[in-house]
Amino acid sequence: MTKQKVISIEDRIPKLKQIRKKKANRRLLLLLSVFFTLILLVVYLQSPLSKVAEIHVKGNKLMTKQEIIEQSGLEIGVNIWTVGKGKAEEVLLKDDRIKGASITAGFPNDLMVAVVEQNEIAYAARKGGLYPVLQNGKILSEPVSGAPLQLPILYDFKEGKALDLFAEAAETLPSEVFNTISEVYYEPKKNDSLHIKAFMTDGFEVSATLSTFAEKMVYYPSISTQLNPDVKGVIDLEVGSYFKAYDPAQQQETSEEAEEEAETP
CATH class of the missing domain: 3.10.20.310 (membrane protein fhac)
Incomplete structure (x- = not known):
C-alpha cells in the first residue's frame, strides 16, 4: 500500500484563516466600492453636471x-x-x-x-402673399419672408387630394422636368375634378389631369423640344398628347406636324 501524506489540523488552520481573511477583505472592498459609488452618484445628481x-x-x-x-x-x-x-x-x-x-x-x-x-415644393398664392407648400401636402400658415425659392406657384389649391397628387408628382418627377414648371392653376371640370393648367418656363402651357400628371410630364422635354419654340400654345396631356397653338394661323401651319411629333410612345 502507498503511504498517504497526512496533514494535521494544526497545519491547516493558518491556511484556512488566510483564505477567510482574503474573502473578508474582498467583501469589505466590494461594500466600500458600492458605498462610494452611491455617494458619488448622489453628489453627481445634486450637482450642476446632471x-x-x-x-x-x-x-x-x-x-x-x-x-x-x-x-x-x-x-x-x-x-x-x-x-x-x-x-x-x-x-x-x-x-x-x-x-x-x-x-x-x-x-x-x-x-x-x-x-x-419637410421639403418645400411650391408656393400657394393667396391674399397676403405666397405660402410655402410642403412635400406632405400641407400649406404653412405664415407667408414666405424674403426672396422666395425658384418653385412653382400654385393658384386656387387647397389642402386635399389635388394638392396631395401634385406633391407626389413633385417627389417623383425628375428635377429637370419639375423645375420647368412656373405656375399651376387648379381648374376642375365637370368630367375631371383634378384638371390643372400649368405654365412652363419655356413659354408653353400644359393642360393635364393630376391623376396622370406625374406619369405624363416625364415626357415633357421630348415633346417640347420637337415643337417650334416661336409658336407658343397648349400641350394637352389629358388624353394622349397633342399641341394647339394660340394663334389659329400658326396652328394651321404646324398642327399636323406638331401633333405627330408630340405624341408620346
Whole structure:
C-alpha cells in the first residue's frame, strides 16, 4: 500500500484563516466600492453636471431654434436623465413641418435635437402673399419672408387630394422636368375634378389631369423640344398628347406636324 501524506489540523488552520481573511477583505472592498459609488452618484445628481446646460438644434430651416426647443418642451436646468427625450420627439413629429426628430445627450450635460424637415415644393398664392407648400401636402400658415425659392406657384389649391397628387408628382418627377414648371392653376371640370393648367418656363402651357400628371410630364422635354419654340400654345396631356397653338394661323401651319411629333410612345 502507498503511504498517504497526512496533514494535521494544526497545519491547516493558518491556511484556512488566510483564505477567510482574503474573502473578508474582498467583501469589505466590494461594500466600500458600492458605498462610494452611491455617494458619488448622489453628489453627481445634486450637482450642476446632471442638469441640462445647453440645447443644440440642427437640421432646421423652416423653424427657428427657439421654436423647436419650445415645441419639444425641453428646458435648461432639468435633470438630463429624466428629461423625457422620447416624449419630446413624439411632440416634434406632430408638427407638419417636421418628418424626423431625434434627441441625444452629449458630454457632459448638453442635449442635441436633430430634425429633418419637410421639403418645400411650391408656393400657394393667396391674399397676403405666397405660402410655402410642403412635400406632405400641407400649406404653412405664415407667408414666405424674403426672396422666395425658384418653385412653382400654385393658384386656387387647397389642402386635399389635388394638392396631395401634385406633391407626389413633385417627389417623383425628375428635377429637370419639375423645375420647368412656373405656375399651376387648379381648374376642375365637370368630367375631371383634378384638371390643372400649368405654365412652363419655356413659354408653353400644359393642360393635364393630376391623376396622370406625374406619369405624363416625364415626357415633357421630348415633346417640347420637337415643337417650334416661336409658336407658343397648349400641350394637352389629358388624353394622349397633342399641341394647339394660340394663334389659329400658326396652328394651321404646324398642327399636323406638331401633333405627330408630340405624341408620346
